[in-house]
Amino acid sequence: MRWTGSQAEVANFGVNYTAPFAYSYRAHQRLGIPIERAIDSDVYHFARLGFDAYRVHIWDREISDAQGNLLVNEHLKAFDYLLWQLKNRGIKIVLTALQFGDAGYPEPGVPLPGFSSKYNKRGSLEQRESWPLQERYLAQLMSHVNPHTGVAYKDDPDVMAVEICNEPGHFEYQPTLDYINTMVRAIRSTGYEKPILYNMSHGIPVHQAYLDADVQGGTFQWYPSNLVAGHEQRGNFLPYVDDYPIPFAADPKFRSKAKVVYEFDAADIGRSYIYPAIARTFRKAGFQIATHFAYDPLYLAPYNTEYQTHYLNLAYTPSKAIGMKVAGEAFRRIPLGKDYGRYPQDTSFAGVRISYENDLAELVTEKEFYYSNTTTSRPPQVEKLEHIAGVGTSQVFEYEGTGAYFLDRLEPGTWRLELMPDVIWVRDPFEKPSPDKQVARIAWNARTARIHLPDLGAEFEVRGLNSGNALHQSASNGEVTLTPGAYLVTRAGKATSWNADSRWQNITLKEFVAPPASLDKTYVLHTAAAEAPEKHDLEISATIASPEPVESVQVFAYAPHDPRAGLQPKPENARAQPGGAGRAGAAPRIFSMHASGLHYTATLPSELVTIGDLRYFIVVKTGQRTLTFPSETKGSPLDWSFFGQPFHTQIVAADAPVLLFDAAADSRGITADHRDDTHELVPSDRPGIRALSIALPNLEEETNDYSLRFYFREKLAAELSQLRKAKNLVLYGRVSTGEPFPVQLALITRAGAVYGATTKIETKFAEFRVPISALKPVRSPNIPHGYPVFIPRWSEVFTSAPLDLSEIESVLVSIGPDIPPEQRAKPRGLEIERIWLE
Numbered sequence: 001m002r003w004t005g006s007q008a009e010v011a012n013f014g015v016n017y018t019a020p021f022a023y024s025y026r027a028h029q030r031l032g033i034p035i036e037r038a039i040d041s042d043v044y045h046f047a048r049l050g051f052d053a054y055r056v057h058i059w060d061r062e063i064s065d066a067q068g069n070l071l072v073n074e075h076l077k078a079f080d081y082l083l084w085q086l087k088n089r090g091i092k093i094v095l096t097a098l099q100f101g102d103a104g105y106p107e108p109g110v111p112l113p114g115f116s117s118k119y120n121k122r123g124s125l126e127q128r129e130s131w132p133l134q135e136r137y138l139a140q141l142m143s144h145v146n147p148h149t150g151v152a153y154k155d156d157p158d159v160m161a162v163e164i165c166n167e168p169g170h171f172e173y174q175p176t177l178d179y180i181n182t183m184v185r186a187i188r189s190t191g192y193e194k195p196i197l198y199n200m201s202h203g204i205p206v207h208q209a210y211l212d213a214d215v216q217g218g219t220f221q222w223y224p225s226n227l228v229a230g231h232e233q234r235g236n237f238l239p240y241v242d243d244y245p246i247p248f249a250a251d252p253k254f255r256s257k258a259k260v261v262y263e264f265d266a267a268d269i270g271r272s273y274i275y276p277a278i279a280r281t282f283r284k285a286g287f288q289i290a291t292h293f294a295y296d297p298l299y300l301a302p303y304n305t306e307y308q309t310h311y312l313n314l315a316y317t318p319s320k321a322i323g324m325k326v327a328g329e330a331f332r333r334i335p336l337g338k339d340y341g342r343y344p345q346d347t348s349f350a351g352v353r354i355s356y357e358n359d360l361a362e363l364v365t366e367k368e369f370y371y372s373n374t375t376t377s378r379p380p381q382v383e384k385l386e387h388i389a390g391v392g393t394s395q396v397f398e399y400e401g402t403g404a405y406f407l408d409r410l411e412p413g414t415w416r417l418e419l420m421p422d423v424i425w426v427r428d429p430f431e432k433p434s435p436d437k438q439v440a441r442i443a444w445n446a447r448t449a450r451i452h453l454p455d456l457g458a459e460f461e462v463r464g465l466n467s468g469n470a471l472h473q474s475a476s477n478g479e480v481t482l483t484p485g486a487y488l489v490t491r492a493g494k495a496t497s498w499n500a501d502s503r504w505q506n507i508t509l510k511e512f513v514a515p516p517a518s519l520d521k522t523y524v525l526h527t528a529a530a531e532a533p534e535k536h537d538l539e540i541s542a543t544i545a546s547p548e549p550v551e552s553v554q555v556f557a558y559a560p561h562d563p564r565a566g567l568q569p570k571p572e573n574a575r576a577q578p579g580g581a582g583r584a585g586a587a588p589r590i591f592s593m594h595a596s597g598l599h600y601t602a603t604l605p606s607e608l609v610t611i612g613d614l615r616y617f618i619v620v621k622t623g624q625r626t627l628t629f630p631s632e633t634k635g636s637p638l639d640w641s642f643f644g645q646p647f648h649t650q651i652v653a654a655d656a657p658v659l660l661f662d663a664a665a666d667s668r669g670i671t672a673d674h675r676d677d678t679h680e681l682v683p684s685d686r687p688g689i690r691a692l693s694i695a696l697p698n699l700e701e702e703t704n705d706y707s708l709r710f711y712f713r714e715k716l717a718a719e720l721s722q723l724r725k726a727k728n729l730v731l732y733g734r735v736s737t738g739e740p741f742p743v744q745l746a747l748i749t750r751a752g753a754v755y756g757a758t759t760k761i762e763t764k765f766a767e768f769r770v771p772i773s774a775l776k777p778v779r780s781p782n783i784p785h786g787y788p789v790f791i792p793r794w795s796e797v798f799t800s801a802p803l804d805l806s807e808i809e810s811v812l813v814s815i816g817p818d819i820p821p822e823q824r825a826k827p828r829g830l831e832i833e834r835i836w837l838e
Contacts, residue, residue: 001160001195001217001258001288009336010160010288012092013279013328014053015295015312016263017042020078021059022103024297024306027435033299035078039085041298041513045314047089047506048406048418049325054086055094055262055291057166059103060137061114068115068133070140084148087158089506094197094289095153096262097138097187098165100124106305106433125168125179135186138164142190154192160289162187163197163219163262170203180213195258200246201788207248217258220246220287222278224791226675226784228309229268232430233671234711235810236356236752237266238343239795240782241277244285247790259286263293267309268430271359272323272372272391276352277343279327283334290331292324298515302440305433315515316423316440318404319391323361323372326352330363343797344751353377357750369396383454385409398450400597403484405449410498410509413455413491417462421445421484421514422598424545426523443545444517447597450479451489459492465500466512486512522546524618524629528647530665532718533654534611538604539718540591540618545598548622553593555602556619556628556637558586560612560651588637593618611653615646649718657838658719658726660712660811663692672708675784679708684732684833685765691733691833696815699824703793705816706828707781709748713809723805726837728769731813735761736829742818743830745770746778748810753797754780758818761830772837775803780812811835 001010018024019038028038046054062075070076086093100121102109111117115133116124124130142154142162153159164183170176184196200210200218210218224240225233248254261282266274275292282290293310300306301313314321333350340346347354351365362371367386369379374392379385382396388407393399397407403420410416422443429439451460458478464471465486473480474492486509490496500510526542540555589608593600608614617637618629626636633644667681670692681690696706713720729745740763746756755775759768779796813835815828 011332011336012053012160012289013331014051014055014091014291015046016056016291016293017054017082017295017297018056018306019297020075020082021056021062023105023107024300025075025078027300027305028297030435031299036081038297038299039078039082042295043082043085043089043091044507044511044513045298046086046091046295049314049321050328052091052328053094053160053289053291054091055096055163057096057099058141060098060100061112061117062103064114064137066113066115066118068136070137070144071113072144076144080146080148083146083156087149092158092160093156094161094163094260094262094291095159096163096166097141098124098134100165106308122169125170126175131179131182134183138183138186139190142187142192154190159194161195161197161217161258161260162192163199163260164215165199166262167202167221168199170206170209173206173209176203176206176209177213180209180215184214197258197260199262204247204788204790211248211251211253211257215257217260218254219260219262220244221262221787222264222791223267224278224782224786225267225269226786227267228675229671229784230431231268231669232270232428233268235671235709235748236750237269237274238277238347238354238356239752239780239797240786240792241274241281242342242346242795243792244281245790245792246285249285258288261287261290264290265293265310265312270311270317270320270425270429272319273354273356273359273361275320275323275327276330276354276361277346279331280334280340280346280349280352283331283336284339286337288336298513302438302442302515302518303433303435304429304439305435308430308433311429314404315420315442318402318420318423319359319372322370322389322391322404325389326361326363326370326372329368329370356752369394382452385453385455396452398452399447401445401447402598407451407489408504409455410504411496413494414496414498415453415456415489416465416504416509417487417489418512419449419482419484419487421517422545424519424523424525424543424598426525438518441520441523441545442515442518443547444484446481446483448479448481451475452478456489456491461490461492463488465510467510469512484514486510517547519545519547522548522620522622522627522632524620526618526629526647527714529649529718530715531650531652531659532609532614533656533722534609534651535606535654536609536718536721537606538609538614538649539601540593540604540616541599541601542593542618543598544600544620546620546622548625550595551621551623553595553600553621554619555591555593555604555616556588557591557604557608557614557616558588558646559608560610560614609651611651614649614651616649617644617646654722655725657730657836658716658722659834659836660716661710661832661835663833664690666710666712667692670708670710671783673706673781673783673785682831684831686833689833691831693736694815694828694830694832695736696828698827699816699819701824703781703816704819704821704824705781705814707783707812707814707816709783709810709812711810713750720806723808723837726772726805728771728838729775730770730836730838731759731761731768731832732765732834733761733768733830733832734765735763736831737827739763741815741828744778744812744814744817745835746780746812746814747775747803747805747808748780748812749804749807750809751797751799751807752780752795753799753801754778754812755803756812756814756817765831765833772803772805778817781814805837
């Protein structure tokens, strides 16, 4: 695809966004938010993130009647308004005309008048009596004149292409070919002349019909981490996204067609590093347009109710949003078909660097510097920078807030700064959603920013631009204190004609969109380490946010009573006092937590970390209010009336086994072969202890493998120093069906390398050991296997380095390796109580 005037290659990157339709439209109505206001807010953020492509599947049932006539109703009017606003920002459009499904999700379906309500998707594709209705609808949709632009969709210069329908499922060649060509004729009958696309990642067995049809391009999807895990998926997914091997890529008919990604996401992944890697692989595979699914509307993003498995919004997922900005730059810069090799060699390309370990996606060029998290990188010539965007701190912009910011040069000595408020994820955003449950909260904090730009110098002026922002401040040694907003930043003594109403690129300088503060209480987000080794300092860290200024945060820690010391004689006339959190006569050690933005840390000294149950509280003081966590109890643990329960960390001997997986505690965090896999907890052979049950009727023929993975690194942060000493990887469990069979136990490093070995599991509960020395590099199943069906099932990080136990982060259990193909049909059952290192 090339632009008619310049003949330049089309290379556009952006998002799906559904506000005019379905749940999104209804949810805005319930919140009392005019849909135009919602669209204005989100499209402005699209502009700030550099998106230049938009796609959505239109809910045809909402804008058509039973005869296929177009209904100019509230949904179509909202869509017209959205397209107008996109055009005003220079964002190009792909229209997918037919969706076929109801508009209920995530709620139950609602009755709708459209023709596809009668036929559903399969009937619409296969029952020819429905085709004339679709032809009528397509012709009227393409001929519809947008009242805001005065231009019909068919003639709109910003409509790049039309996709006939969303995710069809076809089974036979000739009916598929007939259907596609019939719909093409209906669209062409309106005078539409630009490319028509058809989905080619569904119905792979009839792909020849797609290639023979009168369409100019194919559309594809990519969900490498599958969908709807129900929790945030952790671990290094970069090995999953090295390749996108279209099965018919070499076919001459396909090679001549345009290639478009209609939907993609690293679903259920809350980190920012992966989007540029996906964009890189899209260009390698020959794609020219790619649109993420789906951008969360600003007013719904606090709840993430629209699509729980996706979460992308500038205000509520700032690091991910900047990662998407970097991905867009990569997509437009990488030559079509360029291959950068395999992971980890392919983590630097076209000015982009990605780091899983630092959760970082960054672009560093002569003029641009974008980064999704704190970075130590330095632009090659800071004096030539024109555009900066980031989250966290860099060598040119120091900032402790959690929101994103944008710093753009308008002219020498004059910049525009946009600063978003802090955001705090107070729950896992990928768990089951509810409109009554916020997963993220916003805080408008005044924060110090330090700007290190030769173009501004150490003394510069800052003036508020957005409505209600009257700040005027002079920097001292490059430092200013700012609240969220838009600012004009000028070198000291510099006169400028730029003002709040000035237009720059596709925005006006005074524009600023951010959600209001929504902190409803004090939050302390902290997970206690399950275990920690004795006689080592123990770091306690937490994210803490409050609607009131935080005056102090302290850890009240109660050292374990060492059972080896025996019972101590009580002092004469000692009397235990009622209340208090410790044992009678025990007093806590109190440590101050030190703040860096919303991140607080304290270190408990090694002499406090002795064998037994370490109990501690985090005490937050704000004004006249003191709260003690984890129970959010008023007052201090020293109060006579205090009744809150503490955090617990079990302190173990320095040479004790390191627990990686405990079925009872960790089963909900498992990532398995398929997203809908469920694993029951069953009794172990020890009273009161449960085991995870895996029951397989057989092994899938094409893979001969069933695997599950558990990410443990954060759970064991306090024990990482001890891991190098381990000699064995141990599973306590049994085979629950028939005869013993081999199971592969493996450890996955932060670099994505997998080291494994098999051991035979017997039918009685026992400890089954694999020596660490026996673990060798093995291939890894990409679980849960994503979409479409042809993406790689396996990945392998090629390494000659020996296993470094300090780098491990996940354990992988696989049924299949060393099981002969002729035994695949046998049922397999495995019960796992615990996995540890010793």
